[in-house]
Amino acid sequence: MAAPLALGIDIGGTNTVFGLVDIDGTIYFRHSLSTKSYEEASLLVDAIAGIVHNNIPPNHELVGIGIGAPNGNYYSGCIEFAPNLPWAGTIPLTAMFAKVFGLPATLTNDANAAAVGEMIYGAAKGMKDFIMITLGTGLGSGIVVNGEVLYGHMGNAGELGHTIVYPGGRECGCGRNGCLETYASATGITRTVIELLSSNKTESSLRNISVTDLNSKIIYNAACQGDPIALEAFDFTCKVLGMQLADAVAFSGPEAIILFGGLANAKEFILEPTRLYMEDSILRVYKDTVKILPSELPESDAALLGAAALMSKLLLF
Amino acid sequence: MAAPLALGIDIGGTNTVFGLVDIDGTIYFRHSLSTKSYEEASLLVDAIAGIVHNNIPPNHELVGIGIGAPNGNYYSGCIEFAPNLPWAGTIPLTAMFAKVFGLPATLTNDANAAAVGEMIYGAAKGMKDFIMITLGTGLGSGIVVNGEVLYGHMGNAGELGHTIVYPGGRECGCGRNGCLETYASATGITRTVIELLSSNKTESSLRNISVTDLNSKIIYNAACQGDPIALEAFDFTCKVLGMQLADAVAFSGPEAIILFGGLANAKEFILEPTRLYMEDSILRVYKDTVKILPSELPESDAALLGAAALMSKLLLF
Numbered sequence: 001m002a003a004p005l006a007l008g009i010d011i012g013g014t015n016t017v018f019g020l021v022d023i024d025g026t027i028y029f030r031h032s033l034s035t036k037s038y039e040e041a042s043l044l045v046d047a048i049a050g051i052v053h054n055n056i057p058p059n060h061e062l063v064g065i066g067i068g069a070p071n072g073n074y075y076s077g078c079i080e081f082a083p084n085l086p087w088a089g090t091i092p093l094t095a096m097f098a099k100v101f102g103l104p105a106t107l108t109n110d111a112n113a114a115a116v117g118e119m120i121y122g123a124a125k126g127m128k129d130f131i132m133i134t135l136g137t138g139l140g141s142g143i144v145v146n147g148e149v150l151y152g153h154m155g156n157a158g159e160l161g162h163t164i165v166y167p168g169g170r171e172c173g174c175g176r177n178g179c180l181e182t183y184a185s186a187t188g189i190t191r192t193v194i195e196l197l198s199s200n201k202t203e204s205s206l207r208n209i210s211v212t213d214l215n216s217k218i219i220y221n222a223a224c225q226g227d228p229i230a231l232e233a234f235d236f237t238c239k240v241l242g243m244q245l246a247d248a249v250a251f252s253g254p255e256a257i258i259l260f261g262g263l264a265n266a267k268e269f270i271l272e273p274t275r276l277y278m279e280d281s282i283l284r285v286y287k288d289t290v291k292i293l294p295s296e297l298p299e300s301d302a303a304l305l306g307a308a309a310l311m312s313k314l315l316l317f
Numbered sequence: 318m319a320a321p322l323a324l325g326i327d328i329g330g331t332n333t334v335f336g337l338v339d340i341d342g343t344i345y346f347r348h349s350l351s352t353k354s355y356e357e358a359s360l361l362v363d364a365i366a367g368i369v370h371n372n373i374p375p376n377h378e379l380v381g382i383g384i385g386a387p388n389g390n391y392y393s394g395c396i397e398f399a400p401n402l403p404w405a406g407t408i409p410l411t412a413m414f415a416k417v418f419g420l421p422a423t424l425t426n427d428a429n430a431a432a433v434g435e436m437i438y439g440a441a442k443g444m445k446d447f448i449m450i451t452l453g454t455g456l457g458s459g460i461v462v463n464g465e466v467l468y469g470h471m472g473n474a475g476e477l478g479h480t481i482v483y484p485g486g487r488e489c490g491c492g493r494n495g496c497l498e499t500y501a502s503a504t505g506i507t508r509t510v511i512e513l514l515s516s517n518k519t520e521s522s523l524r525n526i527s528v529t530d531l532n533s534k535i536i537y538n539a540a541c542q543g544d545p546i547a548l549e550a551f552d553f554t555c556k557v558l559g560m561q562l563a564d565a566v567a568f569s570g571p572e573a574i575i576l577f578g579g580l581a582n583a584k585e586f587i588l589e590p591t592r593l594y595m596e597d598s599i600l601r602v603y604k605d606t607v608k609i610l611p612s613e614l615p616e617s618d619a620a621l622l623g624a625a626a627l628m629s630k631l632l633l634f
Contacts, residue, residue: 129470143568145462145469152462152570153446154606162600163564174600247480251460251568253469283479283491289471 002061008308011069013084021308025121066310068113075155115142117306122296135263139181186216204229242277260295319378325625328386330401338625342438383627385430392472432459434623452580456498503533521546559594577612
């Protein structure tokens with residue numbers, strides 16, 4: 001019998017990465033296309049189908065397609081008004097893939113896909129209740145309850161990045177103010193540094209960098225050199241994140257919170273400090289019960305593995 | 318064949334109310350005992366068993382026992398260190414009932430039981446994703462995700478009353494500060510009135526009442542008379558609750574939020590104002606998608622019906 005493989009597809013604003021993955025997380029084939037080169041989503045679907053059909057390894061069989069995409073809705077199978085993708089309106093993506101391949105297809109947003117990837121292949125193996133936090137340009141989250149992603153009534157639940165930490169606080173891309181992702185994200189920590197540079201006179205190498213050039217990587221490097229502004233910015237980021245995670249724990253009672261993405265790679269400045277701030281704010285009954293763990297997915301393949309993991313049930317048979 | 322009935326038991330600090338309930342929510346027998354009169358939980362269990370056995374109506378059969386109790390843990394079946402009950406430590410309540418009756422027994426906390434009651438018999442009939450909020454002395458909540466109560470890893474998830482609205486805000490019974498229930502609850506609105514009476518000089522009938530005597534019922538009556546302090550206190554309560562519910566929506570994406578309990582009975586001052594404040598703070602994608610509804614369970618029987626509803630699956634056969 002041919003061994004089953006899932007096609008995992010990660011659709012991003014710049015590139016679309018896809019690959020064939022087995023139940024152990026081994027990637028048999030990996031390819032990347034420029035998302036922006038396809039004026040219509042259907043043309044990208046056709047291109048992927050052509051490439052994949054020619055690259056299924058011998059003695060293997062494609063059984064399903066998992067897709068992670070910004071604003072991907074699990075229930076409708078559509079990408080809904082994604083500001084960073086070249087296609088306007090509602091794109092019935094799973095229907096397109098299912099038709100071209102004649103196979104089941106599932107779509108969800110990138111953070112939910114990451115959560116499933118972590119549950120099947122990564123740090124959340126064997127867990128039934130956990131929260132996945134992706135600290136990239138924004139803050140994405142996927143909440144897993146009793147072994148299933150929490151999708152909610154409309155298919156778009158689990159948006160911790162847009163819970164409000166400081167009413168009337170920093171302007172957010174969503175049109176409101178004070179959202180968690182304006183503080184705890186790569187752009188959030190950059191804004192924090194700028195604020196600190198203006199509010200106090202501490203010496204810092206970061207004063208020599210323009211606001212345009214400043215980014216979380218530069219801040220991380222400065223923190224490694226002991227720069228006080230960079231260290232204070234990390235501390236504040238962890239404080240805000242930890243405080244909000246304490247509330248998230250009261251909500252869904254997870255076993256662990258898994259941190260992923262650029263900012264989470266600054267492990268020594270993020271993981272333990274965030275846990276300590278979370279413990280400062282947490283309800284007594286949850287004290288010392290919730291782990292904060294780094295992702296165990298290789299960063300370059302995490303999105304692809306997460307998308308493929310959406311089809312993991314089909315790989316078991 | 319004998320028609321199946323569930324025994325619903327609501328264990329409160331003062332009274333324990335129990336009754337026999339069928340799948341339609343009809344109550345065949347109802348009784349109340351003084352919780353504090355029983356030094357040991359096992360004595361209360363024995364007393365309930367004796368009374369129930371003598372009162373099962375002809376052509377009916379008891380098939381299971383559902384129990385709602387403060388600090389009731391669904392997974393362990395134990396009441397865990399409930400400050401308002403006369404029994405110390407951990408009480409293995411479902412084991413006790415299962416042994417005495419020779420039937421399956423399930424335990425959860427009162428707010429979760431109310432959520433299940435609402436789903437089986439009340440305002441959430443047919444819903445799979447909703448949030449139940451009980452506005453009593455404190456603020457209890459039960460979160461239903463995909464037709465199941467969200468219990469979390471340890472069995473104690475869904476504590477919205479202890480998410481923090483104002484860091485460093487009002488002292489809470491849980492030992493922290495700024496929890497939602499210190500603002501949005503019967504005691505919360507009373508504290509708000511006291512604060513308003515001290516912070517401004519507006520005339521108000523509430524100035525004639527001592528802090529000891531003041532309660533949410535008096536505040537409601539004053540609001541009905543147009544008292545400006547009472548009205549402002551309701552407005553502030555709705556503002557805080559609405560703001561926090563907007564975050565809860567981002568978390569679990571519910572179809573509706575159901576409000577129950579003393580304070581929620583002040584419908585005209587609570588339901589629509591809370592919804593408007595929630596809409597003010599809500600993420601665009603959820604705008605105008607979440608209903609705020611009053612409970613449809615009769616207040617005097619709600620806890621009993623909720624407890625019985627935990628056994629509803631057994632009543633269907």
